[in-house]
Structure formats: structure tokens, C-alpha cells
Amino acid sequence: MSLEPQIAVTPVHSPSSGRKWGRGVSAVFGFAATVFLTFLGLLAITFFIGRVIPIDPVLAVVGDRASNEVYEAARVAMGLDQPLPVQFFHYVVNVFSGDLGQSVSTGRAVVDDLSRFFPATLEMATIGIIIGVALGVPLGVIAASRQGSVIDQIIRVVGLLGYSMPAFWLGLVGLALFYARLRWVGGPGRLDIFYDGLVSPVTGLLLVDSLLAGEPEIFWNAVTHLVLPASVLGFFSLAYIARMTRSFMLDQLSQEFVTTARVKGVPERVVIWRHAFNPIRVPLITVIGLSYAGLLEGSVMIETVFSWPGIGNYLTTALLNADMNAVLGSTLVIGAVFIFINKVSDVLYRVLDPRAR
Amino acid sequence: MSTRDWLLEDSPTSRWQANAGRAYRVFTAMLRNPLSVVGGVIILVLILTAILAPWIAPYSATGQDLANRLAPPSEAHWMGTDELGRDIFSRVIWGSQITLTIVGLVALISAPLGLLVGAIAGYFGGWTDRVLMGFTDIFLSMPKLILALAFVAALGPGINNAIIAIAITSWPAYARIARAETLTIRNAEFIQAVQLQGASPLRVIVQHVLPLCTSSMIIRVTLDMAGVILTAAGLGFIGLGAQPPLPEWGAMISRGRTFILDQWWVATMPGFAIIIVSLGFCFLGDGLRDVLDPKSEGK
Numbered sequence: 001m002s003l004e005p006q007i008a009v010t011p012v013h014s015p016s017s018g019r020k021w022g023r024g025v026s027a028v029f030g031f032a033a034t035v036f037l038t039f040l041g042l043l044a045i046t047f048f049i050g051r052v053i054p055i056d057p058v059l060a061v062v063g064d065r066a067s068n069e070v071y072e073a074a075r076v077a078m079g080l081d082q083p084l085p086v087q088f089f090h091y092v093v094n095v096f097s098g099d100l101g102q103s104v105s106t107g108r109a110v111v112d113d114l115s116r117f118f119p120a121t122l123e124m125a126t127i128g129i130i131i132g133v134a135l136g137v138p139l140g141v142i143a144a145s146r147q148g149s150v151i152d153q154i155i156r157v158v159g160l161l162g163y164s165m166p167a168f169w170l171g172l173v174g175l176a177l178f179y180a181r182l183r184w185v186g187g188p189g190r191l192d193i194f195y196d197g198l199v200s201p202v203t204g205l206l207l208v209d210s211l212l213a214g215e216p217e218i219f220w221n222a223v224t225h226l227v228l229p230a231s232v233l234g235f236f237s238l239a240y241i242a243r244m245t246r247s248f249m250l251d252q253l254s255q256e257f258v259t260t261a262r263v264k265g266v267p268e269r270v271v272i273w274r275h276a277f278n279p280i281r282v283p284l285i286t287v288i289g290l291s292y293a294g295l296l297e298g299s300v301m302i303e304t305v306f307s308w309p310g311i312g313n314y315l316t317t318a319l320l321n322a323d324m325n326a327v328l329g330s331t332l333v334i335g336a337v338f339i340f341i342n343k344v345s346d347v348l349y350r351v352l353d354p355r356a357r
Numbered sequence: 358m359s360t361r362d363w364l365l366e367d368s369p370t371s372r373w374q375a376n377a378g379r380a381y382r383v384f385t386a387m388l389r390n391p392l393s394v395v396g397g398v399i400i401l402v403l404i405l406t407a408i409l410a411p412w413i414a415p416y417s418a419t420g421q422d423l424a425n426r427l428a429p430p431s432e433a434h435w436m437g438t439d440e441l442g443r444d445i446f447s448r449v450i451w452g453s454q455i456t457l458t459i460v461g462l463v464a465l466i467s468a469p470l471g472l473l474v475g476a477i478a479g480y481f482g483g484w485t486d487r488v489l490m491g492f493t494d495i496f497l498s499m500p501k502l503i504l505a506l507a508f509v510a511a512l513g514p515g516i517n518n519a520i521i522a523i524a525i526t527s528w529p530a531y532a533r534i535a536r537a538e539t540l541t542i543r544n545a546e547f548i549q550a551v552q553l554q555g556a557s558p559l560r561v562i563v564q565h566v567l568p569l570c571t572s573s574m575i576i577r578v579t580l581d582m583a584g585v586i587l588t589a590a591g592l593g594f595i596g597l598g599a600q601p602p603l604p605e606w607g608a609m610i611s612r613g614r615t616f617i618l619d620q621w622w623v624a625t626m627p628g629f630a631i632i633i634v635s636l637g638f639c640f641l642g643d644g645l646r647d648v649l650d651p652k653s654e655g656k
Contacts, residue, residue, distance in 0.1 A: 041495030045504070049511045164583045164635030168594050169610055169628035172617050176625070180618040297500040301591055305614070315503075316595050319510045331507040338500045 035343050042335045046328045047091050101325035110329035119204025121310030124230050125295040131234030132241050133288055140245025145272050155242050162239020167298050171232045171305035178228055186225035188307035195221050229306045233298055237291040244287045252276040282353040289345025293338045386648040393644020399637025407453040416444035418451035418604045427620045437622040448604035449630045455605045459520055459589045464578050466524035471531025476562050479539025496529040502588055509597040519598040523588050534577055538570040572649045580642035583635035590631050606631050
């Protein structure tokens with residue numbers, strides 16, 4: 001898995017028109033417009049994948065033994081007799097009114113499935129990003145402040161491994177080592193079987209639900225199951241965050257005001273954490289946002305490995321069953337969250353960084 | 358005059374000599390950076406392994422030996438055997454051909470596509486630019502792996518469709534680079550000179566703009582190869598890429614998943630191959646960037 005900076009941080013367009021009518025209004029308007037357009041683009045792509053590529057979507061529904069009348073009826077019922085733009089319009093309207101169609105394999109509406117599976121993914125990705133930030137930022141800062149030291153070399157290696165190691169492979173190796181050999185962590189799934197279904201879902205986040213229900217035992221069981229997949233995800237965001245932090249810090253540490261501070265006798269700790277670290281907080285937010293979005297994507301692989309009942313697992317199961325409604329629905333939801341986080345970190349960057357305004 | 362003097366000649370007499378001299382300078386600069394040497398050697402070994410697979414591999418990639426299934430690594434089977442008794446080491450070697458094919462075809466499809474889109478957008482500007490770049494940005498802000506998964510789901514599983522899907526999702530980054538480069542040279546005097554001579558836009562773009570974008574493109578493509586390998590392996594792992602019995606590394610890991618708790622080597626060994634090759638491309642890309650584009654170092 002690579003958390004390649006999928007940087008959509010578009011080069012700051014000269015806001016000449018923005019100055020005229022006040023930055024706030026135009027920023028919000030511009031943000032809404034780009035998010036909407038990008039989302040429409042995503043819809044166009046899923047529409048294209050779902051309606052245009054398959055040789056005959058009707059056959060997929062009625063089967064190839066259907067009579068001509070049945071076939072025609074299904075074609076009309078699916079709206080496929082209409083021109084493509086009209087079909088696309090209906091598709092967009094359906095999606096915005098929360099209708100993603102039925103899943104063939106579960107027999108339920110895709111929207112219901114997704115809302116049931118999403119919290120599991122969210123829980124794992126969130127713990128993953130917390131691990132990534134809590135370790136990645138300090139490691140990156142230390143690596144930059146002791147350039148060339150052992151820890152700097154380690155960070156470089158970790159950073160490169162983060163770009164070149166398959167996430168599903170690391171998950172499998174982790175399972176073999178920490179679950180099968182050492183018995184330190186729980187196995188696949190979110191809970192041991194005998195705890196399953198004991199906690200009624202309130203938020204869908206097991207860590208929260210078990211505490212709400214006053215079941216510390218289940219809470220700890222959930223923790224042992226969560227810790228390995230979240231750490232694997234965390235490793236990849238750690239690699240990316242540490243790399244970027246290091247590079248931002250090196251930029252700052254070579255600035256003249258840092259030298260001035262040092263010459264004035266400011267303690268090194270203050271120079272690093274106040275003078276050099278403060279200015280990079282803004283770009284770091286963007287990096288963390290991108291990394292978080294990347295984790296949602298990376299969780300697809302990890303969930304498959306850990307039989308984690310989240311959106312990723314739902315997506316891969318649907319893929320193998322050729323359940324296109326479920327595939328496109330999950331693609332749409334993951335894509336939408338991804339785009340949203342992407343754009344929000346982009347906007348935050350512009351709002352928080354005085355130079356980018 | 359020795360070959361070296363001819364290569365380093367300050368006033369080359371032919372275009373061929375100038376190009377060869379530049380390639381030689383890049384090559385010697387790369388040799389000074391140990392990591393890029395390591396990367397280059399890894400990629401070279403990968404290419405040689407792929408070409409020489411029939412002679413290097415001790416066993417066939419598909420030959421089954423059920424009496425000897427799931428054997429741990431030993432002298433006869435360096436990486437052990439899988440659930441059908443096939444030698445994993447031989448399969449990893451044969452798999453290099455598949456990896457190289459995927460990487461090569463993705464680069465051949467997506468880089469020229471991105472170059473063309475970016476160069477056209479940058480050269481014409483205005484509405485062409487806005488439309489093309491809007492399209493590019495939409496693709497850029499989408500999760501690559503998920504998009505590739507959805508494409509393969511619609512196209513049907515298989516290695517060709519996996520290549521197409523990965524190529525479709527990776528051109529936008531190249532379009533952005535090509536556009537940025539084109540913008541910087543669009544108003545250069547030599548471009549105006551060619552335009553005044555009556556060259557068509559197509560000719561200007563293909564003959565004069567694109568060649569100048571290639572060096573940054575080569576860097577980016579090399580750096581992206583690790584990601585391409587991982588995506589391809591991921592598709593194979595899920596069962597949408599190369600189909601069994603093809604010895605694709607991701608698909609091999611997927612088969613070994615069932616045995617991960619007891620026979621760890623089945624899933625683990627192909628993973629090392631993926632990591633080493635991806636690292637090789639990372640090192641090589643880093644080295645190329647340091648030599649060809651020193652300004653962006655460390656980013």
C-alpha cells in the first residue's frame with residue numbers, strides 16, 4: 001500500500017476575483033463548488049463503470065435464458081432504453097436521495113449494508129491514524145533534528161518500507177507472528193466468537209459501545225482484536241507522516257531565524273519545538289488529512305486479511321460475487337469520504353496558512 | 358580520442374553524440390550514489406531473472422508434486438513448496454516476468470497518455486486547459502486502489518484488465534507534471550521560432566515540448582513503479598488480477614493465506630520479492646531525481 005501523497009492540493013490559484021468580494025464568501029463558495037464537481041465526477045465514473053463497461057447489464061439480471069419479452073421488460077424497468085444522459089441524471093438523483101440499489105448477495109439495500117459496515121472501518125482507521133500521528137510526528141522531528149543519526153536512518157528505512165511493502169502481506173505476517181506464535185493479540189474478526197452480539201450497537205464503534213454497555217471485558221477483547229490491524233495501518237501512516245515531518249522540519253531548521261535563535265542562546269529544545277515546529281503545523285494537518293483518507297482506502301486490504309466486517313471486506317466480497325450495486329456503492333462512499341477529507345485538508349491549509357491566502 | 362573523451366566532448370558534433378554524452382554523465386553521477394546503484398542492480402537482476410527464467414528456475418512453475426506439499430524451506434526447495442507441492446522459489450522467479458510485464462505496460466500506457474493530456478492543456482491554455490485539468494483533478498482526488506478495483510470488477514478479472522485499470526488510475530499525476538513543464542517552456546524563444554516557421558501545434562507539442570518533459574516524467578514513473586507493483590499485487594491478492602495457476606506474487610500470497618498460521622513460508626516468501634523489487638524502484642527513482650532534478654531533493 002502506498003500512501004503516496006495523492007495531492008490534490010492544487011496550486012493556489014491567484015484569488016484576484018476573491019479579493020473583490022471578500023475572501024470568506026468566495027472561499028466557501030469555491031470549496032462547495034469544487035467538492036460538488038469532484039463528487040459529480042466520481043458519480044460519472046461509477047456510472048460509467050456500472051452502465052457502460054459491462055457488455056449487457058440486463059443479461060446480468062435476467063440471465064441468458066430469458067425470453068425476449070422478459071428481457072425488454074427488464075430493460076425498460078432498469079431505464080436502459082433511455083439515452084445515457086437521462087440515465088445519468090436518474091442515477092445522480094437516486095444517489096442523492098440515498099438509493100444505491102439492492103445488493104444481490106445480502107438481499108438488502110446497499111445503503112443499509114454500508115451504514116452497518118462503515119463504523120467498523122471508521123474505528124480501525126481512526127485508531128490507525130492516532131498511532132501514526134502519535135509516533136510519526138515525534139519521530140520525524142527527532143530525525144530532522146539529528147540528521148544522519150541512527151534514528152534518522154531508521155526513519156528513512158521505515159519511510160521506504162512504507163512505500164514498498166504490501167499492506168496485506170504485513171497483516172498476514174503480523175497474524176502469523178503475534179497471533180499464531182506469540183498469542184499476544186486476538187485473531188481475525190472484531191471479537192472472540194462467544195462475545196459476538198452481546199453488545200447492542202449504539203454507535204457501531206465497539207470500543208465505545210462496550211463501554212456504554214458497561215462491559216469492560218468485551219472492551220478489552222475488542223482492543224486485542226483491534227490492535228494488530230490498526231497497528232499495521234498505523235505503520236503505513238507513520239511511515240508517510242514521519243517522512244513528511246522530517247522534510248518539513250529540515251526546511252525550517254535551515255532558515256535564518258532558527259540560526260538567529262540558536263545564536264541568541266535559546267535552548268535547542270525550544271528552538272526545535274517552538275521556532276521550527278510551530279510553522280509546520282499547518283502543512284502537517286494536510287499531510288495527516290491525506291494520510292487518514294489513505295487509511296480508509298488501505299483498510300480494504302487489511303479488512304480482507306483480518307476478516308474485519310467493514311466496508312473494505314464488504315467491497316471485496318461483493319467484487320468476487322460480481323455484485324455491482326454493492327461494488328459501486330462502496331466505491332462511491334469510500335470515494336466521497338476520501339474526496340471530502342482531501343478537500344477539507346486543502347481548505348484548512350489555505351485558511352490556516354497566512355501565506356496561502 | 359578515447360570513447361570517454363568523445364562522450365565528454367564540450368562541443369558535440371552530432372545530436373547522437375550530445376545525447377550519448379548526457380546519458381554518460383547521468384550514469385556516472387548515479388554511480389556516485391550507493392542507494393541508486395543498489396536500486397539499479399535490483400532492477401537489472403529483475404530484468405535478467407525475467408529473461409532467463411527458464412534456465413534459472415530449478416523447477417517448473419506449475420509442476421505439481423503432491424507427495425511433497427507444504428514442505429518447509431530446505432536445500433532442495435529454498436523457499437519451501439506450496440499446497441500443490443510446487444516449488445515456491447521457481448514460482449517467484451517465473452513471477453518476475455508477470456511483474457515486469459505489468460510494470461512495463463502500465464508505464465507504456467499511462468505515461469504517454471498523461472504527457473499528451475498535460476502538454477495539450479499547458480500548450481493551448483484557456484478552456485482546453487480548464488476542462489482537461491478539471492478532469493485530471495477529479496481523477497487525482499480519487500482513491501486509486503478503489504477505482505482500480507471497481508474497473509476490474511466491471512471489466513472482469515484477469516491480468517490484462519488489471520493492467521488497464523491501473524493505467525487508467527495512474528495517468529493524472531503525469532498530466533499534472535507535463536502541464537507544469539509545458540507552461541514553463543510554452544513562451545520560450547525557440548518555441549516561438551518554430552511557430553513562426555509555420556509548425557502546427559501537433560508538431561510543436563510532439564517534437565519540441567514533449568522531449569523536454571521526459572526527464573521529469575522518467576523520474577516520476579520510476580518512483581511510481583513501487584505503487585504500481587503494490588496495486589497489481591493487491592488485485593492479485595483479492596483474486597481480480599492474475600488468475601491461478603499464473604505465478605503472480607500477490608496471487609501466491611493469497612493462496613498462502615489459508616496456511617499462514619502453520620506454513621508461514623507459502624505466503625511470506627513472495628512478499629519478500631515484492632518488497633525487494635519495490636525498494637529497487639524507489640532507490641532508483643530517488644537516485645534519478647537527485648541527478649536529473651536536484652531542486653526537488655528531499656520532497
